[in-house]
Amino acid sequence: MPANSPAIEDYLKTVYAHTEWQPDAITPKVLADRLGVAPSSVTEMVKKMAAAGLVSHVPYGAVRLTDAGLSRALAVVRRHRLIETWLVHEMGYAWDEVHDEAEVLEHAISDRLLEAIDVRLGRPARDPHGDAIPAADGTLVSEPWVLLGDATAGHSGAVIRISDRDPAVLRLLHECGIGPGTVVTVTDASPEAVTVEAHGTAQRLPAEAALAIWVAA
Amino acid sequence: MPANSPAIEDYLKTVYAHTEWQPDAITPKVLADRLGVAPSSVTEMVKKMAAAGLVSHVPYGAVRLTDAGLSRALAVVRRHRLIETWLVHEMGYAWDEVHDEAEVLEHAISDRLLEAIDVRLGRPARDPHGDAIPAADGTLVSEPWVLLGDATAGHSGAVIRISDRDPAVLRLLHECGIGPGTVVTVTDASPEAVTVEAHGTAQRLPAEAALAIWVAA
DNA sequence: CGAGAGTTTTCGGCATGCCGAAACCTTAGC
DNA sequence: GCTAAGGTTTCGGCATGCCGAAAACTCTCG
Known part of the structure; x- marks a missing residue:
């Protein structure tokens, strides 16, 4: 019943991260892929976490954070983003x-050092990718958004956040001059790619990039 | 044959730290006490480290760093002190x-982040306790010193470093206003305690504190 | 409904690091 | 030189986290 360990923290963070981008609960297979471990390892770990009250899970079912798990996940996410x-x-x-x-x-990092860093930075609400940083009490800022990959032609809004899962996407967007705060207008949308206008120039973003971007609704 | 792991780094660091204060090589018992593990754990780990070429060790004998072990130990010490x-x-x-x-x-911490910290700090040669910080290439500053606990009455010199092993000693010295750079003069020395004059006032330091202080020779 | 594909679980096993108990050396003291 | 104390090693065992192979389950498609 430790309920804490680097491994468990990684599982919690990954389950949480999934809920930020997908409506449905994460399956063991996806969890395994994201964590880079074998499915059998996930079964084992999820069982342990369920016993510790961090996730709910029925055999052959998806994995969901409990209130306790969410609170621990937010603490890890806060660390990561700060x-x-x-x-x-x-x-x-x-x-x-x-x-x-x-x-x-x-x-x-200890809680004390994290607090010192938070203070030095002026208690930022978002990290460099635009991801909201949970406060120490678990609250976090939010605003209406749509996935750029789901937006229709004509949609316009500021980029809110960009997934940091794929560094290649981050580099691509950096080259395009697109980052949090950049106002983009969708000029053409297809399942393969989205064309947007940013800083007055057109940019064609492949689906993998468009699905990694939140734009203000 | 990994030759690296948090555990092995701790062993290396502890063996190295011992050589800074004691002339003779560290025994498994002392290693176990310093690390807070059982002697049997030390036997096991030392065998592994000897196989990896990091230490030399014959059964029932003391533990000594090899050149490779010393170089890895210095890297760990550098991290710690920076x-x-x-x-x-x-x-x-x-x-x-x-x-x-x-x-x-x-x-x-990664090498890159360590380098960034080193640069920010202006590549310091000593840490707040006066411990020399090895450079990235393993070189470190040194100057002649004597243990305050071994100094005789009349000896005078600047405090070079203070062991950080016992926080209580650090706090005691902080209250006395004694830190790296403080010039002290020994007025009385006995096995139990050393009396020194610092900032014009007399301070009686118990042996455990006097044996944790290097003074310029 | 039934079969096959894909997912999940079970099971035995491995690596790291730790422990305590018992056996084994070394060495100090007589 | 011998004994006893204390340090060292060996041994079996435990906990965490991971794996692959094989069994079990789910679900979709025909």
Whole structure:
């Protein structure tokens, strides 16, 4: 009944991250793919986490965070995003370089150091990718959004956040000059790609990029 | 044959730290005490490290770092001391509060982030306790010193470093106003305690504190 | 409804690191 | 030199987390 460990924190974070982008609960297979472990490892770990009251799970079913699990997941996400923000703002990292470093540090930093970093940064509400940073009490900012990949032609709005899962997407967008706050207008939408106008120029974004972007609704 | 892991790094660091204060090689018993593990765990780990070429060890004998082990130990010590320096200089920690945090972070920080911290701090040569920080190539500053606990009456010199192993000693010295750079003069020396004059006032330091202080020779 | 594909679970196993108990050395003291 | 104390090693065992193979389940399609 430890309920804490780097491994469990990674599972919690991954389950939570899925809920931010997908309406339906995550399946063990997807969890395994995201974590880079074998499905059998997920079964085992999920059972342990269910016993600890962090997730709900019935055999052969999906995995859902309990209230306790959500609260622990938010704490991990807070660590991750604050560390990413710190790396970019103070340590000279680019936004596509921070993920792996934060992945490790989030399990190592004490609450006290995290608080010191939060204060230094001025208690930021969003990280460099636009991801909301949960406050220490678990609350987080939110505003209406649509996936750019789901937006129809004519839709216009500021980019809110960009998934940091694929560094290649981040680099592509960096080259296009698209980041959080950039106002984009959809000029053409198809399942394969979305064409947007940003900074007065047209950019064709493949689906994998368009599905990694939240735009203000 | 991994030759790296948080556990092995801790063993290397502990063996190295011993050589900074004691002339003779560390025994498994002492290693076990310092690390807070059972002697049998040390036997096992030392065997593994010897097989990896990090230490030399014959059964029932002491443990000594090889050249490879020394170089890896210095890298770990560098991490530890740079992190401690950073915590004090930038994150508002006191010198008696940094040890545990650094203990964890030293295993988590990447070379790149360490370099960024080193640059930010201006490539310091010593940490807040006066411990020399090995350069990236393994070189480190040194100057002649004597243990304050071994000094005779009349000896005078600047405090070079203070062991960070016992926070209570650090706090005691902080209250006395004694830190790296403080010039002290020994007025009385006995096995139990050393009396020194510092900042014009006399201070009686118990042996455990006097044996944790290096003074310029 | 039934079969096959794909998913999930079970099971035995492996690696790391730790432990305690018992056996084994070494060495200090007589 | 011998004994006893204390340090060291061996051994079996435990916990965490991971794996692959095989069994079990679900679900979709015909």
